Amino acid sequence: MEFLLVTPQSRPGVALIQLNRPKELNxxxxxxxxxxxxxxxxxxxxxxxxxxxxxxxxxAFAAGADIKEMAGKTAVDMFLDDRAGTLEQIRRFRKPLIGAVSGFVLGGGCELAMTCDMLIASETAQFGQPEIRLGIIPGGGGTQRLTRAVGKARAMEMVLTGEFISAREAHRVGLVTRVVPVGQYLEEAYRLAARIAAMSPVAARLAKEAVNRAFETPLEEGLQFERKNFYLAFASEDQKEGMAAFVEKRKPAFKGR
Structure with a gap:
């Protein structure tokens, strides 16, 4: 791939995808x-x-969309390109996805970060949806996911002014999982990934689906979905292994089956 560095086994059970357009701030x-x-x-x-x-x-995690590429496009061009649809495909990735971000996390970069399930941010990270400064609005989920993450009033201020918020502010309002010094953000993401990778892959997928459903449905429907996934977990070999290991006072060996 031209603009990505992909390491399928960066650590046991953990893959790393690194955006690699440094001159363009990704x-x-x-x-x-x-x-x-x-x-x-x-x-x-x-x-x-x-x-x-x-x-x-x-x-920079990603400083936004490539404006040079977009500037001359028409509405039909944008419709056919369907960049937002591609971001939605990324959001539907079934395994746990951790974002490790530093520096600029802006515009489309912020929208990409919000497709992740958890975000580890360095102290230098800055989050924002500055599209209004260009005479447009967020188009890859920025008005929707940001509002669900930080609340209407804060999201409205960010979207209408284009202002950035710091990593600490992003953590305070619930956009970020945790904030660490700049030299530690990737290693902290690896630590979190290792903890999750040690769990049942089947249960992790079912749990991710259920948590995401909480943002998309009324409470009663979400509870029904949770129960369905809870019952489904009992069809897995991992459930039998996990409970047997608990009873036998040993560490479980989950196989994702």
Missing amino acids: ALNGQLVGEIRDALQALDADEAVRVVILTGNER
Whole structure:
């Protein structure tokens, strides 16, 4: 891939995807977004991979969409390109996806970060949806996912002014899982990934589905979905192994079956 570095077994059970357009601050052009989708589809089919980390570099996770690529496009061009649809495919990745972000996390980069299940941020990370400064609005989920993450009032201020928020503020309002010094954000993501990779891959997928459903449905429907996935977990070999290991006071050996 031209704009990605992909390491399927960066650590046991953990794959690493690194955005690699450093001169452009990892600006998201159509090819890069497509490569992320394709890499995740390949890793979804790799049974050895239980968790994926998505990262950029210390200066920028992704500073937004590639404006040079977009500036001359028409509404029909954008409709046919369907960049937002590709981001939605990324969001539907079934395994746990951890974002490890630093520096600029802006515009499409912020929208990409919000497709992740958890975000580890360095102290230098800045989050924002500055599209209004260009005479447009967020188009890859920014008005929707940001509002669900930080609340209407804060999201409205960010979207209408284009202002950035710090990593600490992002953590305070619930956008970020945790904030660490800049030299530690990737290693912290690996620590979190290792903890998740040690769990049942089947249960992890079922749990991810259930948590995501909480943002998409009324409470009663979400509870019904949770119960369905809870019952389904009892059809797995991992459930039998996990409970047997608990009774026998040993560490479980989950196989994802």
